[in-house]
Structure formats: C-alpha cells, structure tokens
Amino acid sequence: MPRIDAELQTPGRRLRSEGKKTAILDAAESLFVSDGYERTTVDAVAARAHVSKRTLYNHFSDKEILFLRALSRVNEALLSTIRAAIDEELTTGRDLREALTAFAHRIVDRAFGSSDYLTFRRLVAQHQSVPRLPDAIRDRPLGMLEQRFAELAADGTIRAPRPRLAARHFTALTISLAQEALSDYEKQKDAAPPDLEAIIADGVDAFLRAYR
Structure with missing residues (x-):
C-alpha cells in the first residue's frame, strides 16, 4: 500500500487545500459565465484563482470536470x-x-x-x-x-x-x-x-x- 504523507493529513493542510479548491471553483464559475465554456482556459482559471496550474490539476483532472463541478x-x-x-x-x-x-x-x-x-x-x-x-x-x-x-x-x-x-x-x-x-x-x-x-x-x- 502507498505510504500516506502525514503532513497531507494535518487539519491545517486540509484547510488550505479546501480553500484553494473553493478559490478554483469560484474563479471557474466566474469565467465560465463571463467568457463562456469554449473561451475559458485552465490557465485563465488558475491565474484568477491565484494557484498554479499543477494545483488546479491536483483537484480537477480537466476543464470538463471543472465545469461540471462548478x-x-x-x-x-x-x-x-x-x-x-x-x-x-x-x-x-x-x-x-x-x-x-x-x-x-x-x-x-x-x-x-x-x-x-x-x-x-x-x-x-x-x-x-x-x-x-x-x-x-x-x-x-x-x-x-x-x-x-x-x-x-x-x-x-x-x-x-x-x-x-x-x-x-x-x-x-x-x-x-x-x-x-x-x-x-x-x-x-x-x-x-x-x-x-x-x-x-x-x-x-x-x-x-x-x-x-
């Protein structure tokens, strides 16, 4: 079984992770409404949410999943x-x-x-x-x-x-x-x-x- 990183399980780390996830969804929702699905890019969502593209992909595998979650x-x-x-x-x-x-x-x-x-x-x-x-x-x-x-x-x-x-x-x-x-x-x-x-x-x- 893979080792579970204890640091990832701390309440503080989980709270920060959830905060980033919420920020990503807020940014995605805003951009999907204002710019439309086709014109909204993952890069733009990451920039609006002030997170890295890697962080975004850690939470959402692609733009379609991100849209559906929003x-x-x-x-x-x-x-x-x-x-x-x-x-x-x-x-x-x-x-x-x-x-x-x-x-x-x-x-x-x-x-x-x-x-x-x-x-x-x-x-x-x-x-x-x-x-x-x-x-x-x-x-x-x-x-x-x-x-x-x-x-x-x-x-x-x-x-x-x-x-x-x-x-x-x-x-x-x-x-x-x-x-x-x-x-x-x-x-x-x-x-x-x-x-x-x-x-x-x-x-x-x-x-x-x-x-x-």
Whole structure:
C-alpha cells in the first residue's frame, strides 16, 4: 500500500487545500459565465484563482470536470432552496391552496431571484458543446416534489395516482409559466413587470381542479 504523507493529513493542510479548491471553483464559475465554456482556459482559471496550474490539476483532472463541478455546486445550492421550500411550505394539515401558493412563490421569489439561479441558467444556456449534468441530478427537483405529492396522495389530500405526473403538471402551471414570464420581461424594454401573483394563483386553481 502507498505510504500516506502525514503532513497531507494535518487539519491545517486540509484547510488550505479546501480553500484553494473553493478559490478554483469560484474563479471557474466566474469565467465560465463571463467568457463562456469554449473561451475559458485552465490557465485563465488558475491565474484568477491565484494557484498554479499543477494545483488546479491536483483537484480537477480537466476543464470538463471543472465545469461540471462548478455547475454541480450551483445546482446543490438551488436544491437546498427547493428542499427547504417543500419541507416548510407543503406541510401536513395546512390549507392546500395556501401551501401550494406559498411553495410556488418561494421558488419563484427566492430561487429565481438568487445569484445561484442566475449563474445556473447562464451556465446551462451556453453552447451545445457544454457538458451537462446527468439526468438523475437534473431531475432531482422534480423527484423531491413527486415524493411530497405522493405523501399528500397517500393521506388523501390530493388525488394523484401518478405523483410524478402531478408534480410535472403543477410545475408547468405555476413555476414554469412564472419563469417564462420573467424571461420575456428581461428581454423586453419598457415592459411592465409580469403579475406573478396572478400567474401562480391561476396555476394553483387549475391544479386543484384536476387533483382535488
């Protein structure tokens, strides 16, 4: 077995290593967003992070892995926001309309308005050559909502024999429509802000007519 260098195992050394890793990811995320995947080089990331190219390669084997790790980090932050919204808004015993409305607003207001979401959207919206997260990771938000809807169906709160389809319908009727309205608003000059409250309210009404 290879000898383990005791110096590498000290808390101080590990802390410095993690600090460099974070600096590399911060630099990579910034450059991927500003310059794009194709134009961003490993040399540029190392220079922005104030580390050697060798140090960068000690943590990340190539640019594709670096991009995916940066994307995964942003995705994890978004997933935390979604998980908290599910746990704190879609609670047992709460009025269903109120719970669904609060959940949708929380995702739209906090997730879409966060720097994590803006970074995520800019990263995934790049050229087709940009590496993609595995489907299992990209489907996790829908999977979390599906699980909660399955619980609501089990206790009779909603009628959803196919909880995943119910989750897709709810997302399409509320969060996706709000996202589209925000995206259209960003592209238009002098346009009035979208009425997100009305979009979500109408979507929740449509969902409840189908599933309650």
